[in-house]
Amino acid sequence: xxxxxxxxxxxxxxxxxxxxxxxxxxxxxxxxxxxxxxxxxxxxxxxxxxxxxxxxxxxxxxxxxxxxxxxxxxxxxxxxxxxxxxxxxxxxxxxxxxxxxxxxxxxxxxxxxxxxxxxxxxxxxxxxxxxxxxxxxxxxxxxxxxxxxxxxxxxxxxxxxxxxxxxxxxxxxxxxxxxxxxxxxxxxxxxxxxxxxxxxxxxxxxxxxxxxxxxxxxxxxxxxxxxxxxxxxxxxxxxxxxxxxxxxxxxxxxxxxxxxxxxxxxxxxxxxxxxxxxxxxxxxxxxxxxxxxxxxxxxxxxxxxxxxxxxxxxxxxxxxxxxxxxxxxxxxxxxxxxxxxxxxxxxxxxxxxxxxxxxxxxxxxxxxxxxxxxxxxxxxxxxxxxxxxxxxxxxxxxxxxxxxxxxxxxxxxxxxxxxxxxxxxxxxxxxxxxxxxxxxxxxxxxxxxxxxxxxxxxxxxxxxxxxxxxxxxxxxxxxxxxxxxxxxxxxxxxx
Numbered sequence: 001x002x003x004x005x006x007x008x009x010x011x012x013x014x015x016x017x018x019x020x021x022x023x024x025x026x027x028x029x030x031x032x033x034x035x036x037x038x039x040x041x042x043x044x045x046x047x048x049x050x051x052x053x054x055x056x057x058x059x060x061x062x063x064x065x066x067x068x069x070x071x072x073x074x075x076x077x078x079x080x081x082x083x084x085x086x087x088x089x090x091x092x093x094x095x096x097x098x099x100x101x102x103x104x105x106x107x108x109x110x111x112x113x114x115x116x117x118x119x120x121x122x123x124x125x126x127x128x129x130x131x132x133x134x135x136x137x138x139x140x141x142x143x144x145x146x147x148x149x150x151x152x153x154x155x156x157x158x159x160x161x162x163x164x165x166x167x168x169x170x171x172x173x174x175x176x177x178x179x180x181x182x183x184x185x186x187x188x189x190x191x192x193x194x195x196x197x198x199x200x201x202x203x204x205x206x207x208x209x210x211x212x213x214x215x216x217x218x219x220x221x222x223x224x225x226x227x228x229x230x231x232x233x234x235x236x237x238x239x240x241x242x243x244x245x246x247x248x249x250x251x252x253x254x255x256x257x258x259x260x261x262x263x264x265x266x267x268x269x270x271x272x273x274x275x276x277x278x279x280x281x282x283x284x285x286x287x288x289x290x291x292x293x294x295x296x297x298x299x300x301x302x303x304x305x306x307x308x309x310x311x312x313x314x315x316x317x318x319x320x321x322x323x324x325x326x327x328x329x330x331x332x333x334x335x336x337x338x339x340x341x342x343x344x345x346x347x348x349x350x351x352x353x354x355x356x357x358x359x360x361x362x363x364x365x366x367x368x369x370x371x372x373x374x375x376x377x378x379x380x381x382x383x384x385x386x387x388x389x390x391x392x393x394x395x396x397x398x399x400x401x402x403x404x405x406x407x408x409x410x411x412x413x414x415x416x417x418x419x420x421x422x423x424x425x426x427x428x429x430x431x432x433x434x435x436x437x438x439x440x441x442x443x444x445x446x447x448x449x450x451x452x453x454x455x456x457x458x459x460x461x462x463x464x465x466x467x468x469x470x471x472x473x474x475x476x477x478x479x480x481x482x483x484x485x486x487x488x489x490x491x492x493x494x495x
Contacts, residue, residue: 039126042134049142052116052149053216056276060109066276066355067285071104072160073425078453079304080423085295095455096462100475100493107161107477110153118170120146144203147195148217152225158188159232159429162473162490166191181486189233196226214268215277220249224273224358227366232433236370243367246273251360253390260326264336267354271361278352286337287351299332301453308418310396320419321392327422334423356424361387365417372410377403384416391420410434432472440469468492
């Protein structure tokens, strides 16, 4: 429940004090700190902002935000299938039996991060009054980071649930509003863009170390989110402008021969824009999701290797280099997050691969998508060709739409995103973004992936569900409804 989360976790975590941070994720909660004794030093503001970042990989009700980012972005897209370790809730999502009691619809941890950001936005300026060593530029940067992270959280929420409560004021006492009603999608998206606009003005281009510049919000991370949001809203000129700002930044594509190692094993590569950091002993949630050693929950559908990556066992010399031993194994094992090399897997104690939220190839393909809708098809195809060349794409997946075929180019980009960004929590959002364009003129892209891979026993009901566009958003979790009398269930689930 949102209220319970605020009362039990946030109040304890957000009022933290750390005057001797050895690392940028080093935080030491201090019991008994109250608001009137806090927000007095730059160290307190810094620790509070780092607490917001730390909440991204914190564990609430048995889940981390990164796990939810994967589940929300992949389960309904039918590139990911069930394995023997799948739980009841996983199964219900993939079989299309989506109900408000399913805890995959639990958004509480995202609102926890949002409230931590709200506190920094509202109270960080107070420290300027009492700490003469606190530079105004640094304070504004922390506020900008908080705005950017808040915008990212709301972008996940609005794409997953549609209408959601829009809370931008800090909750730090029992007298604050703890039962907000939902806001419209348009209002949420407008707030996201406003937060990003304000953040871009004051946020730094980089931070103290390379890892900090990848694991904290920067000006370029703001631009990446802007590009993504504008694509979602079909603002193609603005998406292009934002993407170009990222492409002008200090990033580059890692060489193909180092693709898997640099991006997913070592992390914080030259290609990375923003990734959620893990380091021992803080393990990520992916070992038990994908590892062969613990009855893994998920595998890739058999069709992914052949239909997405173009694998043909009779042409072993034409293999997409991002596929076997990089993204997955021939058995369907999802390998990106459990790999330590082509034939080496992480142990449970080594499961601290970062979760990449944005990287350069993603933004390049965003730019290509915007170009395709701006009648600049030749430029879009050049970007796709560059991504394919770097990725070692199979010739069997080469498409040749005409420069003027905006629809053909768009779908080619969608297919290339599936290859380049496989299992990175992007696929459902990509499919839905394309499907809903021009008042759902491309709804067939959702139907076609279901026909290909949805469970046969439920196929007809899943297709009928997808044809009702209200079903594209998850229900409000029943615990939230029970705790908040002002929440109304999403319309599709009222039937």
